[in-house]
Amino acid sequence: MIELTDVCYAYDGVPALRHVTAAAANGETVALLGPNGAGKSTLLRLVNGLIFPEVGQYLFEGTEITARRMREHRYAKWFHQRVGYVWQNPAVQLFSASVWEELAFGPEQMGLSAAEVRQRVEDALAFCGIEHLAARAPYTLSGGEQKRTAIAAVLTMNPAVWTLDEPLAALDEAGAAWLTDFLRALKRAGKTVLFSTHDTALADALADARWRFTPAREVRVER
Numbered sequence: 001m002i003e004l005t006d007v008c009y010a011y012d013g014v015p016a017l018r019h020v021t022a023a024a025a026n027g028e029t030v031a032l033l034g035p036n037g038a039g040k041s042t043l044l045r046l047v048n049g050l051i052f053p054e055v056g057q058y059l060f061e062g063t064e065i066t067a068r069r070m071r072e073h074r075y076a077k078w079f080h081q082r083v084g085y086v087w088q089n090p091a092v093q094l095f096s097a098s099v100w101e102e103l104a105f106g107p108e109q110m111g112l113s114a115a116e117v118r119q120r121v122e123d124a125l126a127f128c129g130i131e132h133l134a135a136r137a138p139y140t141l142s143g144g145e146q147k148r149t150a151i152a153a154v155l156t157m158n159p160a161v162w163t164l165d166e167p168l169a170a171l172d173e174a175g176a177a178w179l180t181d182f183l184r185a186l187k188r189a190g191k192t193v194l195f196s197t198h199d200t201a202l203a204d205a206l207a208d209a210r211w212r213f214t215p216a217r218e219v220r221v222e223r
């Protein structure tokens with residue numbers, strides 16, 4: 001599903017990923033572990049096609065993901081419908097005037113009928129326990145509410161691959177328990193899930209594989 005081979009990436013010449021080789025099979029759950037600044041978010045950005053390997057190769061379902069290909073509408077559309085991203089700070093991904101519109105945006109872009117969009121939005125609101133927030137402006141929500149909204153917005157797209165950057169951040173105890181159950185449900189549904197975390201209990205509970213990031217910006221794969 002996701003194959004990274006000898007991937008290197010640097011910010012202004014400073015390496016953030018060094019020769020990373022790692023793969024996630026369809027339906028696998030992978031925990032990205034490692035100290036602050038080791039490159040976990042950078043790798044998730046790369047898996048989401050927001051940045052591209054400077055050296056090495058990223059294959060998604062056998063197709064190489066390159067900047068050039070992502071500028072082509074048909075590839076970009078295919079790819080972005082297959083991969084969902086829940087950012088570490090959900091505020092940066094929420095841009096609509098209301099939670100309802102935020103959730104409707106993805107399925108509308110997919111060209112679904114108004115009835116189907118409505119159904120998906122209602123299902124996602126219920127699943128994430130945020131029906132009462134539907135009319136609220138996302139920027140007025142608490143951090144935990146924003147996180148649930150960001151997750152619901154990905155849910156309405158129903159991607160095959162979920163990537164989540166520190167999904168427990170901003171969640172209280174009940175929210176963390178809900179999130180853990182949610183990730184378990186994704187796993188049961190056969191989704192491929194990559195999440196970064198500093199919470200080893202979350203990794204122990206869910207991960208089929210661990211990608212351990214080292215301060216040297218390398219990644220060790222453990223199964």
Ligand SMILES: Nc1ncnc2c1ncn2[C@@H]1O[C@H](COP(=O)(O)OP(=O)(O)OP(=O)(O)O)[C@@H](O)[C@H]1O
Nearest residue numbers: 011012016034035036037038039040041042043213
């Ligand atoms: N936009 C950027 N410009 C310059 N350097 C960056 C940028 N984004 C990240 N970096 C640097 O790249 C390195 C890897 O950062 P990254 O955010 O990927 O780490 P991380 O493992 O996700 O860290 P954390 O656990 O703190 O979230 C860090 O040294 C960081 O300062």
